[in-house]
Amino acid sequence: MMSPAFISRWRFALVFSAITLGYCGIMARLYLLQVVRGPEIAAMAEHSRERIDVLRARRGNITDRSGNLMAATSPVIELGVDPEKMRPEDEAKLPAVAKILGMDADELSRLCQPGTITSKETGEVRKIRWRKIADAVSDSNYDKIRAAGVPAIYGNRKYVRNYPSGMAASHLIGFMNKEEAAVMGVEGQFDYYLRGQDGWRETEIDARRKEMVQFEKREIAPRDGMNVELTIDLAIQDMADRQAAKLADTYHPESVVIIVSDPKTGDILALSNWPSFDPNNYGSVPVENLRNRAITDVYEPGSTFKIVAVAGALDEHLVTPNTLVDCSASAASYRGRMVNLPGESHGPLGTIPVSSVVSLSSNKGAAQLGMKIGEENFLDYVYKFGFGKRTDAFGPGEVLGIVHPLDKWDGLTISRMPMGQAVCVTAVQMHYAMSTVASGGVLLSPRIVRRVYDAAGNTVFSFPAKARDRAVSSEAAEKLRIMLEGVASKGGTAPKAEIPGFEVAGKTGTSQKVENGHYSHTKHVATFTGFFPASDPKIAVTVVVNDGKRPDGGICYGGTVAAPAFKEIATQIIQYMAMEPPKPSGSGMIAENRTSR
Amino acid sequence: MKKTTRNPQDTIYIYRIATLLALNLLTATAGGLGLLYMRQQISATAERVRATQLAIADTDRRLQYVNVQIAEATSPDALKRRAAELALNLNVPANTQVVHLAGLPQLPGKVSAIASATAEPIFVTFELALLKGGVTSR
Numbered sequence: 001m002m003s004p005a006f007i008s009r010w011r012f013a014l015v016f017s018a019i020t021l022g023y024c025g026i027m028a029r030l031y032l033l034q035v036v037r038g039p040e041i042a043a044m045a046e047h048s049r050e051r052i053d054v055l056r057a058r059r060g061n062i063t064d065r066s067g068n069l070m071a072a073t074s075p076v077i078e079l080g081v082d083p084e085k086m087r088p089e090d091e092a093k094l095p096a097v098a099k100i101l102g103m104d105a106d107e108l109s110r111l112c113q114p115g116t117i118t119s120k121e122t123g124e125v126r127k128i129r130w131r132k133i134a135d136a137v138s139d140s141n142y143d144k145i146r147a148a149g150v151p152a153i154y155g156n157r158k159y160v161r162n163y164p165s166g167m168a169a170s171h172l173i174g175f176m177n178k179e180e181a182a183v184m185g186v187e188g189q190f191d192y193y194l195r196g197q198d199g200w201r202e203t204e205i206d207a208r209r210k211e212m213v214q215f216e217k218r219e220i221a222p223r224d225g226m227n228v229e230l231t232i233d234l235a236i237q238d239m240a241d242r243q244a245a246k247l248a249d250t251y252h253p254e255s256v257v258i259i260v261s262d263p264k265t266g267d268i269l270a271l272s273n274w275p276s277f278d279p280n281n282y283g284s285v286p287v288e289n290l291r292n293r294a295i296t297d298v299y300e301p302g303s304t305f306k307i308v309a310v311a312g313a314l315d316e317h318l319v320t321p322n323t324l325v326d327c328s329a330s331a332a333s334y335r336g337r338m339v340n341l342p343g344e345s346h347g348p349l350g351t352i353p354v355s356s357v358v359s360l361s362s363n364k365g366a367a368q369l370g371m372k373i374g375e376e377n378f379l380d381y382v383y384k385f386g387f388g389k390r391t392d393a394f395g396p397g398e399v400l401g402i403v404h405p406l407d408k409w410d411g412l413t414i415s416r417m418p419m420g421q422a423v424c425v426t427a428v429q430m431h432y433a434m435s436t437v438a439s440g441g442v443l444l445s446p447r448i449v450r451r452v453y454d455a456a457g458n459t460v461f462s463f464p465a466k467a468r469d470r471a472v473s474s475e476a477a478e479k480l481r482i483m484l485e486g487v488a489s490k491g492g493t494a495p496k497a498e499i500p501g502f503e504v505a506g507k508t509g510t511s512q513k514v515e516n517g518h519y520s521h522t523k524h525v526a527t528f529t530g531f532f533p534a535s536d537p538k539i540a541v542t543v544v545v546n547d548g549k550r551p552d553g554g555i556c557y558g559g560t561v562a563a564p565a566f567k568e569i570a571t572q573i574i575q576y577m578a579m580e581p582p583k584p585s586g587s588g589m590i591a592e593n594r595t596s597r
Numbered sequence: 598m599k600k601t602t603r604n605p606q607d608t609i610y611i612y613r614i615a616t617l618l619a620l621n622l623l624t625a626t627a628g629g630l631g632l633l634y635m636r637q638q639i640s641a642t643a644e645r646v647r648a649t650q651l652a653i654a655d656t657d658r659r660l661q662y663v664n665v666q667i668a669e670a671t672s673p674d675a676l677k678r679r680a681a682e683l684a685l686n687l688n689v690p691a692n693t694q695v696v697h698l699a700g701l702p703q704l705p706g707k708v709s710a711i712a713s714a715t716a717e718p719i720f721v722t723f724e725l726a727l728l729k730g731g732v733t734s735r
Contacts, residue, residue: 070641072665073661075662213644
């Protein structure tokens with residue numbers, strides 16, 4: 001024991017107690033940390049070391065039938081600057097960076113100036129450590145920017161959906177919005193296959209938040225989305241788009257729809273809407289431009305609908321192509337009462353055979369054929385041709401059209417519906433009704449997607465052509481097909497659709513639009529729907545021009561506005577597909593460029 | 598002073614213990630170093646694997662980027678723009694420019710021979726440079 005000569009007893013006791021208490025405090029704290037809160041703190045330490053990284057799956061591509069990319073996910077870099085990291089020598093390098101980015105050097109310099117930001121919630125003032133410079137910089141430009149040597153300017157990689165073909169078939173493809181949600185079209189319908197499945201990785205990080213790869217625990221690899229191959233042909237789509245734009249330029253319509261398909265499979269080769277939109281920049285156009293009018297807008301089909309009455313009458317063996325029909329009568333007897341017949345659009349026609357009812361588009365003739373079939377049977381044929389039903393090929397947004405049930409019909413409906421009034425259809429319904437004639441009386445489902453395939457090109461799901469219904473017998477369809485050839489020839493209502501050497505079968509339609517409950521005399525929907533070569537149909541085309549305005553102030557008829565557009569597209573398709581003219585003796589086609597261009 | 602002599606048995610026993618301790622120490626040291634080396638190698642291998650993974654991902658990403666660039670450059674709109682820029686004055690062939698013949702043309706024997714001799718496939722390559730700016734052909 002220490003001598004009392006050096007330290008007093010009470011002082012010794014005080015120091016001893018203080019040291020003992022100190023040690024006791026440390027022991028208590030240790031006990032608290034190690035025993036009481038031990039598991040919790042150990043878990044916190046473990047948690048701060050652990051990191052779970054989400055491994056994003058890449059969304060699959062959408063291609064046309066030849067493999068041309070129509071939608072792809074491409075990497076871009078969101079470029080920004082940390083103003084606090086800017087060095088004095090970096091200022092001189094900014095003009096070079098601005099030049100790469102194609103922006104004003106002063107603007108870039110302003111973005112690189114330090115600043116503060118005040119939190120709205122807490123009122124806390126903080127230095128700005130990230131300010132966005134550009135939304136999407138390509139890899140190659142980013143490499144150049146990094147090479148410029150401004151460490152404060154750096155980027156974060158992100159993936160954006162890109163539509164390399166721009167506006168082509170944009171209504172069919174759809175788009176991804178800013179929230180990365182598939183909005184419409186194939187993007188929406190096939191989102192399940194396209195989006196893939198994200199993976200994740202559980203790993204540990206060091207104090208500098210750098211991953212310690214050797215401590216990686218588990219990794220679930222991402223599964224990239226599958227690819228979708230459309231039935232669209234990009235070249236034909238471009239032809240249809242150009243034609244729609246040309247019609248819009250010439251006639252300033254409310255809208256234009258052009259559909260091109262293979263009538264034997266139902267494959268849609270092109271579907272063009274005007275007005276349209278670029279899915280890369282969908283926000284820059286009015287929202288109505290996003291509507292796929294081919295399936296959302298209905299119109300009275302007018303004379304194109306006469307194919308139902310004629311096909312029905314032929315199918316029921318009520319008439320033959322040579323049966324004479326009195327198209328001069330003002331009324332006809334129907335089930336014990338007289339029904340007023342509609343007027344003719346192309347002047348008095350007298351008594352003409354059924355084949356001329358089609359080629360001359362007789363309203364009275366179509367009405368009488370409808371009356372011969374009878375209301376119940378006629379309505380049955382309307383449904384068999386696909387009217388009043390969704391095709392279910394286009395996903396949400398497709399409308400039924402308007403086909404009134406029998407109890408809603410008035411006394412005149414049986415004489416008006418066969419000529420395409422008192423019924424509303426979509427362009428797609430009309431197109432596939434005409435395709436039914438081309439395919440021997442079988443109504444096919446529209447096919448937009450051929451297959452879903454993986455990264456190696458292996459088909460995962462295929463979507464074969466699908467028949468929906470048999471509308472009429474093949475004999476009736478064959479007879480109607482021959483009659484429809486008369487429409488697109490001299491003496492028919494659409495000589496401007498005739499393509500020498502190729503048998504074009506089709507039907508014109510000009511319907512008055514309804515305004516304030518009355519038929520308008522100034523607003524019309526002009527339609528031409530047809531196919532070729534008639535003896536072996538390979539292509540069906542429908543052109544619908546809604547409320548076109550002719551430069552001379554005249555009416556936009558199907559035969560004068562839509563039929564020439566049909567011919568122009570058909571001619572290009574013939575050349576593109578190197579189609580041979582259907583001549584029995586023909587053994588080949590040689591294209592000769594007679595002029596220099 | 599009386600000198601004490603150690604029992605030889607004890608000496609051997611001490612040497613044995615010392616040897617065992619030394620071996621133990623050596624084994625522990627070697628094992629520890631081996632473990633350290635092994636961990637270093639695991640870490641280095643893991644880093645290499647990750648670097649390879651990143652390189653593959655980066656290549657895949659760049660490939661996708663190039664694919665999109667090619668698709669954009671060969672889209673009908675882009676080709677039309679290029680044609681206009683290069684003043685190629687291209688037009689869609691008119692229907693009257695296409696002549697459909699019923700059969701194969703009957704050419705004189707000499708012409709036929711020349712035609713067959715030169716009837717080899719011709720490969721034309723459009724380089725990306727043509728689409729992106731320069732005009733190159735080969």
